Amino acid sequence: MEILIMVFFILSVTFPVLHLYHSLPWFRESNERSNKREATLKKWMMDHEPEDEKGMSILVPCFNETGILETSIENMKSLPYSQLEVLYINDGSTDDTLIYLDKMLQLHPCKISTDGKLSHEKVKETYQSELYPNIYVIDKENGGKADALNAGIEYSSKEITITLDADTILEDMALPAVNDTFSDEDVVAAGGMVHVLQAKSKHSSNRLSLRNANMLLRVQVLDFLKAFYISKLSLVRFKGLAVISGAFGIFRKQVLQDVGGYRKTIGEDIDITLRIHELIAKHKNFKISFISDAVGFTELPETWKDLTKQRLRWQKAYIDCIIHFRSFFGKTIFSKAVSFFYVFEAFLIGTLASYIMTVIVIVNMINAPENSYLNYVFFYMFWIFIFGVIYDVVAIKQGKHYGFTFNWKDGFRLFSAIIFDILVYRFVTMYFVMYGSISYFFNKKWNKVARTGRTYHNKATKNAA
Amino acid sequence: MGKKAVLFILTACTVLTLGVISYVFQFTTTTSSNIVKEIDRKGKFGDRLEEISLKDGDPISVLVMGTDTRAGEQGGQTDTLVLLTINPASKSVKMVSIPRDTYTKIEGGLDKINSAYGVGDVEMTMNSVENLLNVPVDYYIEVDMKSFTGIVDTLDGVEVNNDFEFRTHNLEFTDEKVDFPKGKLTLDGKEALLYARMRELDPRGDLGRQKRQRQVIESVLQKGSNLSSVTKIGEIAQVVGKNVNTNFNLFELWRLQSNYKEAQENITDYEIAGEDKTIKGTYYYMPDKKELNKISTTLKNHLELNDKNQYAEKEQTQDPESSDSEEEISKESEETNVEASRKEQEGSNEHKETEDTGSEEENSKEAEENHPEGSHEVQEKTKEQKEKENKDSEEETVENRGDSNVVKVITEDWAPIPTKQENYTGVTFEKGSQDWEEMTAAISKGAGLTKSDMIVWWVSGDGSKSVIATVTNKTQSNNYRVYVSWVDGAGYKPTKVEVLHKNDKKS
Numbered sequence: 001m002e003i004l005i006m007v008f009f010i011l012s013v014t015f016p017v018l019h020l021y022h023s024l025p026w027f028r029e030s031n032e033r034s035n036k037r038e039a040t041l042k043k044w045m046m047d048h049e050p051e052d053e054k055g056m057s058i059l060v061p062c063f064n065e066t067g068i069l070e071t072s073i074e075n076m077k078s079l080p081y082s083q084l085e086v087l088y089i090n091d092g093s094t095d096d097t098l099i100y101l102d103k104m105l106q107l108h109p110c111k112i113s114t115d116g117k118l119s120h121e122k123v124k125e126t127y128q129s130e131l132y133p134n135i136y137v138i139d140k141e142n143g144g145k146a147d148a149l150n151a152g153i154e155y156s157s158k159e160i161t162i163t164l165d166a167d168t169i170l171e172d173m174a175l176p177a178v179n180d181t182f183s184d185e186d187v188v189a190a191g192g193m194v195h196v197l198q199a200k201s202k203h204s205s206n207r208l209s210l211r212n213a214n215m216l217l218r219v220q221v222l223d224f225l226k227a228f229y230i231s232k233l234s235l236v237r238f239k240g241l242a243v244i245s246g247a248f249g250i251f252r253k254q255v256l257q258d259v260g261g262y263r264k265t266i267g268e269d270i271d272i273t274l275r276i277h278e279l280i281a282k283h284k285n286f287k288i289s290f291i292s293d294a295v296g297f298t299e300l301p302e303t304w305k306d307l308t309k310q311r312l313r314w315q316k317a318y319i320d321c322i323i324h325f326r327s328f329f330g331k332t333i334f335s336k337a338v339s340f341f342y343v344f345e346a347f348l349i350g351t352l353a354s355y356i357m358t359v360i361v362i363v364n365m366i367n368a369p370e371n372s373y374l375n376y377v378f379f380y381m382f383w384i385f386i387f388g389v390i391y392d393v394v395a396i397k398q399g400k401h402y403g404f405t406f407n408w409k410d411g412f413r414l415f416s417a418i419i420f421d422i423l424v425y426r427f428v429t430m431y432f433v434m435y436g437s438i439s440y441f442f443n444k445k446w447n448k449v450a451r452t453g454r455t456y457h458n459k460a461t462k463n464a465a
Numbered sequence: 466m467g468k469k470a471v472l473f474i475l476t477a478c479t480v481l482t483l484g485v486i487s488y489v490f491q492f493t494t495t496t497s498s499n500i501v502k503e504i505d506r507k508g509k510f511g512d513r514l515e516e517i518s519l520k521d522g523d524p525i526s527v528l529v530m531g532t533d534t535r536a537g538e539q540g541g542q543t544d545t546l547v548l549l550t551i552n553p554a555s556k557s558v559k560m561v562s563i564p565r566d567t568y569t570k571i572e573g574g575l576d577k578i579n580s581a582y583g584v585g586d587v588e589m590t591m592n593s594v595e596n597l598l599n600v601p602v603d604y605y606i607e608v609d610m611k612s613f614t615g616i617v618d619t620l621d622g623v624e625v626n627n628d629f630e631f632r633t634h635n636l637e638f639t640d641e642k643v644d645f646p647k648g649k650l651t652l653d654g655k656e657a658l659l660y661a662r663m664r665e666l667d668p669r670g671d672l673g674r675q676k677r678q679r680q681v682i683e684s685v686l687q688k689g690s691n692l693s694s695v696t697k698i699g700e701i702a703q704v705v706g707k708n709v710n711t712n713f714n715l716f717e718l719w720r721l722q723s724n725y726k727e728a729q730e731n732i733t734d735y736e737i738a739g740e741d742k743t744i745k746g747t748y749y750y751m752p753d754k755k756e757l758n759k760i761s762t763t764l765k766n767h768l769e770l771n772d773k774n775q776y777a778e779k780e781q782t783q784d785p786e787s788s789d790s791e792e793e794i795s796k797e798s799e800e801t802n803v804e805a806s807r808k809e810q811e812g813s814n815e816h817k818e819t820e821d822t823g824s825e826e827e828n829s830k831e832a833e834e835n836h837p838e839g840s841h842e843v844q845e846k847t848k849e850q851k852e853k854e855n856k857d858s859e860e861e862t863v864e865n866r867g868d869s870n871v872v873k874v875i876t877e878d879w880a881p882i883p884t885k886q887e888n889y890t891g892v893t894f895e896k897g898s899q900d901w902e903e904m905t906a907a908i909s910k911g912a913g914l915t916k917s918d919m920i921v922w923w924v925s926g927d928g929s930k931s932v933i934a935t936v937t938n939k940t941q942s943n944n945y946r947v948y949v950s951w952v953d954g955a956g957y958k959p960t961k962v963e964v965l966h967k968n969d970k971k972s
Contacts, residue, residue: 010484017483018476027468383487 004360008353013387015345020394022234025401029237053083054179055158057253060088061148064095065166068299073104075169077132084175086135089152092121092142101137105129112136112155118261120151145246146262146271153256161256163249163269167197167299170248171205177294178250188255188286189276191241192248192294193228195404196221200297206403210413216307218417219425220300222392229292229398230391236290240337242346244273244288248296255279255286265324267317274325277338292402304428311429315351315436322347351437354430388422493715496702502710506588510601517603519720524552524768527604528594529682531613531661532582543582543590545661545678548598550767551728559767560682560734561598561760562675566750567737569597574923575970577749587710598757600764607710613661614654615704616685619697622651623684625677631666633659657681671750672736679734690726735760745969870969871946875962882906884956891929892951904949904957908934911947911959923970931960935970944968 021027060072069088076086090098101107107127121143129135138155140148149163160182164170174192181187199221201207210218235241244250246269259275262268273288280286301307322329322342332339396406396414406414517523531545546563565579571593572585581593591602608616617623630647633639643656652660661681667673692698713721737760739752882903893900904924909916914936923935930951937944944965949957 006484006488009487010480013483014476014480017479018472021475021479022472027472383483383490387483 004356008357008360012349012353012357013383015341015349016387016391019231019234020391022237023230023394023398027234027237052179052183053081053176054160054182055083056081056085056160056162056175056178057152057156057158058084058086058162058164059149059152059156060086060164060166061091061145061152062088062093062097062101062166063091063142063145063148064093064097066096066100068167069097069100070104071169072164072166073101073135076135078172079170079175080172081175081179083158084134085156085158086132087138087152087156088136089138089140089148091140091144091148098137098139102127105135105137106131107137110136112138113157114154115257116154117257118150118154120147120154123151123155126155144264146264146268149268150261153253153261156253159253161251161253163246163251164296165247165298168194168247168296169197169298171295171297174294174296177291181289181291181294182250182252184289186285186287187289188252188280189244189273190250190289190291190294191228191232191236191244192250192296193290193292193402194224194245194247195295195297196224197297197299198302201407206405208399208404208406208410210406210410210417213413214302215417215420216304217300217302218413219421220307222395222414222417222421223425224300225395225399226391228290229402230395232290233292233398235337235341236288238337238341239287240341241288241290242273242277242338242342243270245269247298248294250291250294251276263324265317265320266313267320270317270321271324274321274328274338274342277336278325278328281332281336308432311432312436312439315433316440318346318351319437319440351433354434358430358434384426385422388426389418392418392421492699492702497715499706500702500709500711501714502587503712503714504588504591504605506591509592509595513601514603519717519724522553522724524550524554525603525725526550526601526764526768527606528591528602530582530587530590530605530607531678532607532609542579544579546578546590546594547675547679547682548594548600548602548764549682550600550764551725552767552769553725553728555731555767556727557731557733557767558686558728559764560679560732561764562679562734562736563594563597564671564675564737564739564750564752566671566748567597567739568742568749568751569593574925577747597752598764599761600768600770604713605711606713608705609708610658612705612708614658616701616709617652617654617657617681619701619704620685620688620692622653623657623681623688624649624651625657625660625680625684626650627660628673628676629668631663633663636663636665638662652681675736676734683729683732683734686729686732690722690729692722735763870966872964872966875964876960877962879907879910879959881952881955881958882910886956889951889953892926892932894924894926904932905934907949907957907959908932908936908947911949911962912936912943912945913962914938914943914945922968935965935968937968941968 058076060076062069065072088101090101105127106129108130109125110128112126121141123138123140125139127137127139129137136155138151140151143151152163153161160178162175162178170192178190178192181190195208196213196217198213198217199208199210201209208221210221213221232241232243249269249272251272255276256262256272259272259279263271263275265271276286276288280288301310329339329343333343334340399405517525519525527549529545529547529549530543533542533544542565544565546565548561548563550559552558563578565577567578568575569578571578571581572589578590578593578597581589585592587605587607591605595602627645627647627650630645632642632644634642639659639662641655641659643659645656645660650660661674661678663677664671664674667677669676692701711718737752738756739750742749742751884903886899886903889900892904895901905916905919905921908921908924909919912919918939920937920939920941921934922937924932925934927933927948932949934947934949935945936947944967946963946965947959948961948963950960952958
């Protein structure tokens with residue numbers, strides 16, 4: 001029993017430690033761009049060599065998104081990038097999404113050519129904006145997010161496809177940074193840095209603010225800092241990134257078509273990333289990148305109920321993909337980083353270990369309630385606390401390194417968020433992992449999270465411009 | 466590639482460090498919750514334990530208790546009792562075996578010392594040893610047979626020097642068949658247990674067994690003090706599990722290992738001389754007073770407790786009532802001893818030769834000094850007593866057939882002793898308390914003795930509101946067993962008195 005606990009302890013601590021070190025700037029890959037790149041240089045590139053800008057299509061699938069569309073459109077129209085088209089795909093919304101789009105964009109029907117490579121639900125009509133000629137709307141029958149994205153790929157015309165959620169907005173420098181990364185012909189896909197929209201500062205583009213965020217959002221800010229600046233950064237360096245976030249993903253259109261587009265599933269973003277990994281297995285020079293200075297902000301759930309829905313969906317997506325890609329994982333578990341980390345870190349450690357540790361603790365509580373229970377509490381406190389604090393602090397430092405600082409007034413909020421993270425949040429997420437894994441087999445619904453209905457664009461874009 | 470190697474090495478080192486830290490943490494918490502059992506005792510040496518600094522290498526005493534049950538469980542007996550005093554300054558250890566059948570005072574009564582464990586667990590055993598030897602017992606280590614075997618095995622056996630050859634083929638307490646030839650032997654756990662338990666074949670009997678036990682402890686100490694490997698210590702902690710208890714905490718054990726281990730280079734062992742005695746069919750070991758005194762002085766010197774009064778005073782201030790009455794009783798019995806032997810010469814009364822327990826011994830000098838006055842008083846009272854005795858014989862008596870020790874049974878309608886207690890809940894047995902005073906008054910009334918002429922030898926409960934007491938007059942010429950009961954709203958009253966041939970609570 002004690003040996004088992006020890007083994008699980010070592011396993012569960014190994015991956016975080018590994019990522020913690022590996023994410024540090026010292027381990028940067030030679031082809032990774034430094035965040036230190038002068039902003040003026042990009043500005044110069046943007047202003048003087050528009051012919052070097054690769055064409056980009058931003059796809060925004062919309063299903064009942066009236067609340068957030070204004071924010072999204074305000075952001076899209078202000079993006080300083082010439083070779084850009086934006087496609088809003090109305091996936092058979094049952095609310096006023098299309099009317100709303102028309103009001104904002106002054107739509108008129110237009111004919112758009114398709115490649116005819118990917119299948120999708122029937123498109124009812126395609127529109128172009130009169131106000132912003134590079135913004136299009138595709139109105140189609142409902143088919144789910146993957147189907148909407150496939151339609152978007154079909155109707156897009158540019159070399160690079162960027163997929164965003166309707167509630168994701170981009171920073172001005174995001175697209176030039178993507179452009180720069182994709183100038184390397186071997187980069188076939190990349191993930192952008194995603195921050196919490198609710199923590200976006202109204203005053204400064206390189207600051208996060210916790211002032212208007214509740215505790216749940218604050219821990220998610222930390223969560224995202226950890227996930228992107230430590231875990232994803234490290235995994236990309238291992239060539240093992242299994243999830244390009246659906247909130248902000250960048251792909252070569254050709255590659256998306258080569259892998260057969262998106263699969264209709266609960267976790268289409270994991271699915272597409274793994275398909276690209278399968279492709280990379282045949283084309284060794286291809287690679288997936290993480291663009292730390294391509295920054296987007298996405299809205300996150302503000303209530304426990306919404307958070308539960310979202311996290312359960314993520315967990316179901318994880319389970320779905322381990323089942324769907326089982327033969328790929330089986331063949332490459334020790335030869336490919338992506339399979340190794342997906343199976344060992346995410347599944348064995350992240351999922352199964354949650355169950356086993358819980359069982360061990362419960363069995364011990366029953367067997368020897370007086371001492372072992374206390375033991376475990378102290379044991380947990382001892383290392384989880386220390387390690388949790390270190391992990392959070394490193395994530396914050398990493399954020400600073402990549403240009404995001406917190407106001408000193410947020411110090412206490414940050415501190416309380418760290419405590420809340422260690423004492424409450426991680427238990428709750430562990431519960432999500434356990435519950436989601438089981439409920440996957442009984443209930444595969446999408447569980448779309450309701451948007452908050454807040455407006456972010458006014459002040460935000462004004463300040464950013 | 467170089468950076469990847471650095472990464473993996475760094476990660477491995479960190480994980481290893483975290484693993485070791487948490488293992489040590491886990492180990493210490495588990496081990497201490499398993500073996501460390503602090504006890505809260507108010508022994509006759511007060512809070513001496515708090516004043517001891519293991520860091521400074523103060524001399525300490527440790528009681529090693531071998532039990533026949535699992536430590537922590539209720540009941541059972543201590544098969545082995547060895548008191549060690551350790552003085553790191555003089556690099557020496559003194560080891561005294563306390564025979565398990567030693568007749569001594571246990572919390573108001575008199576019994577074998579090994580029964581203290583069954584009555585009051587570790588605490589009472591420690592108190593009883595303190596009373597017997599009149600030295601403070603600071604720490605205890607309680608080991609059961611299973612963990613003893615495990616400890617010896619983990620230490621790769623113990624080395625002993627066997628005095629005589631014996632084989633355990635036909636012994637009652639074990640089915641194991643092991644030969645123990647004469648000379649130097651290395652014993653594994655199971656053999657060491659047999660070696661330490663065997664008594665029947667030893668020509669010296671229990672004393673021989675005690676010696677063998679000390680040999681084993683000595684070897685365990687020697688091997689244990691040279692333990693340096695962490696894995697061995699972990700192994701022992703694993704083996705002992707919950708079967709060893711001690712009031713050393715882990716830091717103190719660590720200090721013990723570092724500051725006290727050199728002391729084991731020079732071990733002297735002692736045994737308590739005495740004689741066997743069977744009282745009412747029960748075997749007892751009667752320790753020799755002079756021997757006890759000598760050992761007590763040796764141990765006190767070894768513990769650097771040269772100022773004897775230091776602790777006597779402390780005792781006084783801490784619990785004046787109980788210690789007063791204790792001393793009184795011992796003083797009285799000492800006086801009577803002297804008086805009794807004088808009477809024996811005169812041939813006026815039957816008298817059995819007596820042995821005194823250790824705690825009484827401490828006051829013997831004092832008692833002798835008081836002798837002239839004391840004996841005078843006693844003689845006077847004896848006359849009164851004789852008169853009363855004559856009265857007693859006139860009273861209604863019943864022949865007692867059940868108990869051969871009972872001369873006659875007296876039943877009379879005694880009046881209850883008027884009580885001052887408002888909320889009576891039962892017999893308290895607290896010396897000096899109102900309840901005790903009233904109860905003893907009823908006893909003396911029943912026995913027909915004045916309170917000052919009465920020695921209470923034994924009081925035991927007979928239900929919650931009745932007691933049976935064994936008392937004598939000061940000269941111990943008359944022995945009584947008095948039955949006293951509480952009458953609600955009135956007080957204690959004697960219900961029955963048995964006149965005894967001899968005092969069966971004394972030896």
